Amino acid sequence: MKSRILPLIATFVVFVLLYLVGFQRFDAFGTTKVLSNVLTDKAFLGITAVGMTFVILSGGIDLSVGSVIAFTGVFCATLIENSGWHPLVVFGLSLVIGACFGAAMGAVIYYFKIPPFIVTLSGQFLARGMAFVITTASVPVTHPFYNELGNLFIRFPDKGKLSFVAMLFLVVLLLGIVLAHFTRFGRNVYAIGGNDTAALLLGVPIRNTTIGIYMLSSLLATLGGIAYSLYTDSGYPLAATGVEMDAIAAVVIGGTLLTGGVGYVAGTFIGILIQGIIQTYITFDGTLNSWWAKIAIGFLLLLFIALQKFLTAGGVVWVRSLFRRFMPGTAKQPVPASGG
Amino acid sequence: MSEKIVKPVQEKKVTFNVWAWFAANKRALWTLAALILILLVNRLISPTFFTVRYQDGRLLGSIIEILNRGAAVMLLTTGMTLVIATKGIDLSVGAVIAICGAVSATLIADQPPAVAILFGLGAALLCGVWNGVLVAVFNIQPIVATLILMVVGRGIAQMITNGQIAIFNDPTLSFIGAGVVFGLPFPIFLSIGVLIVVWLFVRRTAVGLLIESVGANDRASFYAGINATMIKLMVYTISGLCAGIAGLILTGYIKGADANNAGLWTELDAILAVVIGGTSLNGGRFNLGLSMIGALIIQSLYTGILISGLPVEFNLVVKAIVILFILLLQSDSFRQIVLQPFRRKTA
């Protein structure tokens, strides 16, 4: 068990370190404003990443989330602005559509045994394509409801304010943690990710869980799309390109293994915070270009994977095997146990 | 060889029977059928689809365009097939295209074209080796290992071009992307040439078998004495190199290096091409020819949508639907479930 939680702790430590580095350089880093800004800016990504966590925990992947965000944004904006429907109705409708979309992908994955990578990739094209069909240009939203939600926030001392989308993110996060650790569904997800043959033999409802996982992912991506739409006050078909990779990065940095079965939703949260902190640092600095954020995140990914490798069972053996490879003749190699 | 009482073995002729092969590999049949279907539909949409005419020293026609514009994807697919066959994946090829383009376009300003090209390909090779080392030596999962370069690579490319789109006028580099040889665009020769070289390398040596073995069961391959590390390292290096060549083509074509958009999402097209071509994402058997058909399917699809006059917005939707359709056709489970009622009647 210890080796499972260590990556999470490591992630947290890295987050604190990064924060301190930023704080040491910019006094303003210490304000609640920074943190609340990160939560607001990354809310849509965070909500999506919670869904992605479940998918990756089950050993799968969902490449369609970015396009779903874009589609939702465009769908909502168009219906609100051009057809005059009330946002809440539109939100509800889009959530239903999102859930059905995800369930369809999950069904194709389960029944036709086509790899999730490919199915969700096609889903990505489909969702993005549908977004383009609805509109090719950006659609700004001027409905008063958006303003109301935009004005809804909890004030903190020190100029920080928790906006509606940030609150939404935190609520989704908490629900995600509950779902993962305190429900049967969550246990099933972990079981499938750990060993799906064993899961089958143990009576885990693979079909329902698989469909449920991708339905959840698309649902949360849709919710993320709603958050994004609120955040940008518009719908734009080209929005959120590449967001799926950012979500995956957050999940991996957060300590979840891509093979599935191991990981925490809380870890993803920290992964999102880390991305946000890096972004903030770059903004504050002003001289660094945005591509440094990419390089920094890539470096962190590498670091965390190395860490995961080291901490999981056999990690120490792996390091020793590296020693043996590069420095033959190094004494003291252990003999790993095996049956016989 | 331990002595065995062996009766003289009848000299068995090992010949390649195309029809028998297709019968045994029904999936391949469906794939070829899909390509033919798409081409025929294109012909319906545009009666001049198959016509080729000679004008101003070059051959023009939709088929030529497909092969020309598809050259980059075909190159990527060649490398990607080998990588996927080892149970890996290379998400970074798009970023490698950007890096190679950035390096060549920047160097060409004050270096001879040979140097620019060499360094560009060298950078691509280095990227491939980097991926290979992460996967083969450090045993990092391919999807994560190549994701790192995918994320970081464009950042590096932007650093090299200083955030600008580096444009140039050099004739050699432009030729790679837009030149004409014997009436046909040069990229076609490049992609087919590389395909032939790679094919010879994997099928006329033991390498192809070793790749399939490592992909199908790398532990057993290790026990059998195969150097899985070298094999994996090699396939990622080849993938990187192919991406580099594709990068030169794309950069030469637009006479500029766009770090942000060069080769964007091409890795996904390449992966799709390989999967449509029948190579399993779980590694093992691979077939370069079928992968090329997969790449041609994707390119023909693009061209078909283009000439159909459908509003641009519908491109992605049509692509998604057709690809999904092909994948379903290829899935044994799908054919079973759908054809079940028909089968019962004939029983």
Added chain:
Amino acid sequence: MQPFNLEVCKGEIVGLAGLLGSGRTETAQLIFGITQCEQGHLRIKGRQVNLTSPRQAIRAGFALCPEDRKIEGIIGDLSVRENIILALQAKMGWFRYLSGRQQEDLAQEMIRALRIATPDSQKAVKELSGGNQQKVILARWLVSNPEFLILDEPTRGIDVGAHAEIINIIKRLCREGMAMLVISSELAEVVDYSDRIMVLRDRRMIAELEGDQISENAIMQAIAE
């Protein structure tokens, strides 16, 4: 593993007996280069060698039929022919390629010699029965011309008919001069074909039986003490 001395001569079969977990497979893996030892050394024909990988072991003339056929032995998706020539091809390297005809000849020779039941050499190995799969792995190693063959549970999970065939093959190889180390839980069989038997328990050698000393009782007694 506790250290002990193991010597195998040409044309000799040394059996390794013991309960599950006694360290028999570990021994095989140590010899074959899959794992490395902290102390002790390996001598082939009097010359000291250090084997750090199966590839080196194979080059030194070793061969190992592993315990877990499905995971460590056969490459299920590849054909019988490809499985048989695999180790030889790996030994020859990337560029010295066995042509289709050469592969087919070798495969057919082995299929005949070991009586592998398969309609043709192109069948995927995963479709064969356990016994035939074991023969394919044996064929693979025989094709690579080893001097020392390690067999880890060669008759486990195999139907009775194939059992007898494999034991005959083992005896025949011995007669033809192959040095062999056979790990087996089938005491009756081990007693039958071994020239010497080492008994392991809890990762140490506790007894070495030779000639007249060899019997199932002797082995079980040694383990029980």
